[in-house]
Structures are given as C-alpha cells and as structure tokens.
Amino acid sequence: MDFELSEEQSLLKDSVDRFVQDNYAPEMRAKLVETDLGFSRDHWKTMAELGWLGMPFSEDVGGFGGGAVETMIMMESMGKGLVLEPFFTTVILGGGLVAEAGSADQIEAIIPSVIEGNTMLAFAYAERQSRFNLSDVETTAEKSGDGYSLNGHKAVVYHGATADKIIVSARTSGEARDESGISLFIVDKDASGLEVQGYRTVDGQRAAEVTLDNVAGELLGEEGKAFPIIDKVVDAAIGALCAEAVGAMAEANEITNEYLKTRKQFGIPIGKFQVLQHRMVDMYMEAEQSKSMSDMVAMKLDLGYSDDTRKAVSATKAQIGKAAKFIGQQSVQLHGGMGMTDEYSIGHYFKRLSTLEMLFGNTDHHLSKFSSLS
C-alpha cells in the first residue's frame, strides 16, 4: 500500500502543472471563456503534442497505457486552473466508451485520431426525464438498412457542439429504465436530421441540446448490451471528475487562505479572527479528505472493476460533492464583496465546483447508490 507517485507520475504532474501555470492565469482563462469556441485549439494541439490525449489508451493504438491514477493526476492539475479544453469529454468519456465497447475497426478508426488531436468526442446520455439515471433512455434506435435510425432528444451534452462525433445512448428494445435493451451509437456531426443547439453553461464551458430526427447511427458494441459498459466508463469518468474537483478545491482554498492573510479589517488581517480560522480549517479538512478519497478510488479503479469499486466510486462522489459545495460556497463567503465579482477568480471556482457536484449524479444520488450497494 503506497500513496506516493512514481517518478514518471511526478513528471506527468509537473508537466500539467506547468501548462496550467503558463496558460491559465485567471485573466487568460477569462479571455478564452469569452471566445465563440470557449477553449483554445492551440492548447488542444499542445495537449496532443505532449501525449496527454493518448494517456489512457493502450499502446497498440498509439496510446501510453496509463491507468486511472494517471488520469487522476492530470485531472487534478487541470482542476487547479479550471482548464476549459474538452479533455474529459473527448478522452475520458468518449474515448473510454469507444475503447471499451468498440470493435477493433472502430477503435482503429477513432482512437488514433483522438490521440493526434484531430477528433473530438462527446457523450449524449442524459434526457429531459432521466435526471441521473443512466438507464432512463427514451431515445430510440431502429434497424434501417445496414445501420440504425435514431430518434429522440438528448439534454445538456457537454461539448456537443464542437464534437466531431457524438456517442449516443438509445433504446433498441425493452421498457423505460430497463438496463437491458440500451445500445450505443456513433453519430457523425454532419449526419442529416441531427440538430445541435450549443450554449454556455454556468461554469464557463459549453454544452448542447441534441435532437435526433431519423439520424443514421453506427452501432458501437453489441446491440442492447451497452448498459454495463456505460456504467463502467461513467464510474471511471466520475473518478476523473472527482480528481478535477480535488484540484479546484485545493486552489480555491489556497486563494481564500491568501485572502484571509491580506485583507484587513478592524486594523488586522481577517485571518486573525478565530471564527474565520475555524471555517478555513473546516474547508481544509474537507479538501484533504476529498484528496484521500480521490486517490483511493483511482487506485481501486486500477485494481479492477467490481461491486467494491462501484461502492467506492459512489462514496467518493458523495464526499466530494459535499466538500465541493461547502468549499465553493464558503470561499465566496470569506471573500465578502470581492467574492461576488465576475472579475475575481474565486467565483469561477465556486461555479465549476457546483457543476462538478451535479455531473453524473449529485451527492444525494450517490449516497442512495452507496446505500443500495451496502
């Protein structure tokens, strides 16, 4: 049992930290958020050149064969700077689904292109009624000639408008919320009948509503048997998001702690007031415990996928959801009026942390799931 990074892992961490330091000063990020795209294609190219986009993929398709620990390291460092590029949706989520469910041909067609930075992916899973239930799928797919025809509506698809290919979950058989009968499809961004309505989200990122009207889709994996794969890839993705939250919480605490030392009222730094000290300590303790859970879940994911892993993922999301809300909200509170401004960075941490609490199931959802697995 060992929580220390290997030398290679330390180098990876240093490399991402340096990228964030050089490119994600608050004013630099603010500019990116305001562009149409919402991130930088140049940064994306840099990430490809540094090999980051191939980190979790196997070596025979040109990847680095990294595990959940490597993903955790990268996501945590990116979380510190609230990085905007769609690393998570393309590499972890979309790439994860293709690598897990795809045929050799499909993997060969997509993953090398992802690694080179030429293909972006998104995963359209949520629907108007589904909330956090991954099996609540009403979008349908019917056989049509050699392929399938998809109909339905997918909600809040992160980076859906910039994706070259959207992976869509759709029902090929079964009743609403059945776990069996769900299939995955690859939908090209130019497919006819596909309507993608892009918009901004509260965390400065981009998402889209995706409407499918007799859209051609290519089956990814076996028909009707996608649910266990979705569940597994989403659990790994939750691990990655938790790591991002850990990075963001550490940075929010750092910024807030610094503010307590410099902001003066009644003639002394406000960090001299015990009521604020204890609040800050509570924030520190939540962040530390979240870091421990995030490390634990990454290591467990690397040991294999079992009920114990599933339970650990939900426990981690529940802890980190609670911590993310607490730290995000208290960071703003301790900044007083400054916390209310768009210009100052702390509010952006609050908004991304609130988003992370929600994505792939909020704290209540995962506490219930943890309980049902106990």
Add this chain to the structure above:
Amino acid sequence: MDLSFSEEDLAFQAEVREFFKTRLPEDIKDRCDRGLHFTKEGQERWQKILNENGWMAPNWPVEYGGTGWTTTQKYIFAQEMGNASAPAPMPFGVSMVGPVIYTFGSQEQKDYYLPRILKSDDWWCQGYSEPGSGSDLASLQTKAVRDGDDYVVNGQKIWTSHAQYANMMFCLVRTDPNAKAQEGISFLLIDMNTPGITLKPIIGLDKEHTLNEVFFDDVRVPVKNRVGEENKGWTYAKFLLGNERTSIARVAQSKRKIAKLRQIAKNEHVNGGRLEEDRDFMRKLNQIEVDLMAIEYTELRMLSMIENGKKLSAEPSLLKIKGTEIQQRLTDLLVESLGMYGLPYEPQRDYSGSNEAPIGPEYATGPMAEHLYLKAASIYGGSNEIQRNIISKMVLGL
C-alpha cells in the same frame, strides 16, 4: 500508487485474524464489544497475551521491543483488532510515555521503564491538566522545587483518567516560575505510592469512576526521574500529543460499530417493518460510513507520507477532529437505534448468575454508557476547537 496487499500481507492478515480469534478471552471481547469500561484485571490479562506474542507495541522501534511492521501491516493489525472487538493496550504507557522515554530518556530510564511497559508491570496515568489549565495547558502551576537529589512537588492535577489504577504518572511541573510559560516546564516520572499524593475520584456523567483529582503535598521525586533536560518538558509534551493524534481516529473500532448498527437495524421494529427499512435512519448510517471511509483513507495517506520520509506538522489534528466526531455520531445513532430501550441505565448491574433477565434486548446494554463517556472524545487530547487552532496556525499559517 498502489492499494493492493501483497501475498505476505495477506498471510500476515490471516495470522493476525487467527490470533484474535483464538487468544482473545470472551469476557474481555464482550465488554469491548458493548463499549463498556474494561476491568483492570481483564486489561492486564489481555496485554500480557499480546506481549507474549511480541505485539504489545507495534509502533516502537525494534530495538526497544517494536515489531518492525510496515505501514500496511500496522494498518492490518489495527483493522483486525477492531473487527475482533479486542481492546487496544492502555495508551498511557505504550503510546504516550513510552515514545517520550525512548526518544528523550536516559539509558537508565529506557532500560528500566520500557520493558515494564511491555510486561504491564506499571500502570501509567497522565498528569497534564490542572483546575486552571485545560486548553491553556502551558499555564500549569504545579511546581517542583529542587532540594538536593529530589524535586519537591506541590500542586494539583485534574481529569486524570484511571489514576486509581495507576502506580506511575508522567507529569508536567513548573520548575522555573520566572520563565515564559512554555519554557519553565519539566517532565517528571512520579511513583504514585510516594507519600504526599492523594486521589479524589470524580464521578462522570456516565455514573462511572474514570476521572480523578490528584493532589501533591511536598511529594519528593528523585531528580533522576526527570526525562530530558530541566525546563524543556513542553517540547516532550508536544511530541507526545503529536504521537497520540495519529492513533486517535480509531477507524477500525468505528467500522465495528457500523456493523453492529446494521445488525441492530435488522432486529429493531418500526412501523411494522424493520429499522433497516427506515430511509431516514439508514441515510444517517450511510453518511457516517462514507465519512468514515474519508477519514480511513486520510489516515492511510498520512501514514504513507510518514513512511516515505515526509514530515507532517499539524495534519494529524484532522484525524483527531474527524475521528472523534464520527465516534460520537456513531454512539448517538446506536442510542437512537434502541428507541425507548436506550433509557434504562444501570451500567454496573451484573445479571450473571442471577434469575433476573437484563432489561430490553441483549444489545441494549452498553450504547448509552459509551455515548455518555465518549462526549469526552472531542474534549480530551486537546479539544477539537484547540485542534482547529493548531491547524490554523501550523498548516494554514493564519
């Protein structure tokens, strides 16, 4: 980064599990399982069994009788001990004064006291708090004045746990009344049978006698019983408190309580069903379980940092705060799980050999007593508010 156990670790786990299964006496296990106070005889009997196996002081350096276990093995040992409802050795000797003696003591002190701790020949108590010195420990007033080869000690200690069983006390005394508070304190080892020492019991809100007042009236303590240098006692006291905090989270014991709560929830009735079907109750239990995982892996992460040579400052205070909060939430929920049968309270009544049946379900004896007693957990070892002050200053630099 790696969370897996090696073949050797798994073999070690099997060995430890077998040891607790076969060597832990049933009466001792039962009291521990119920959260009742140990008996002195039972505790000593159990410590001697541990020591026969060489497992009395896993954290000590090997040269003084430690086991040389890896962090993982220590973790396994603690987990199995908790699972088996085996009481840990009394902390005052093994976890508190022992490390101070082997780190700062003279050769003579090491040779004499350390084996006696391992063999349970001495029963130690801690002379720290005074009526006017609780959280502000450094303001302590019990004074020791040099007279030839002795110190003459006068003053009073309070909240001294289990002093009625102790034959030895490690004690903070003021040796220089003119120095700054922290700089005039010395660390003495005092024989409790020395003339001039009197004890007065304090009955706790759990109706038990755990706490005491200890009075010193011209008590002569040989100078050779001072640990380290004169007036440097505060350094040793802080070292001791830091040591204490890494073991204070009591994760394994809390895990055992969660298992017990799940068992009780299967048996207790509510609205025609079982308590385990009550969403409100189970939600509280599941939240505690998640919180316990968070503290468990934080403890492991810190142990891993220490093993890899990183120096921690006040980070272990986090374990004390969160570990004790969970202990208290668990006993609170245990009492809640009993419904009305949380209320009958006769902790000292012994039904063995009597025709009378105990009141309520079998598992109802214990939880309330422990719930009351563990109110102390967020107060002792430096209150949780003081721990927050320490983190604020040492870690956050506020």
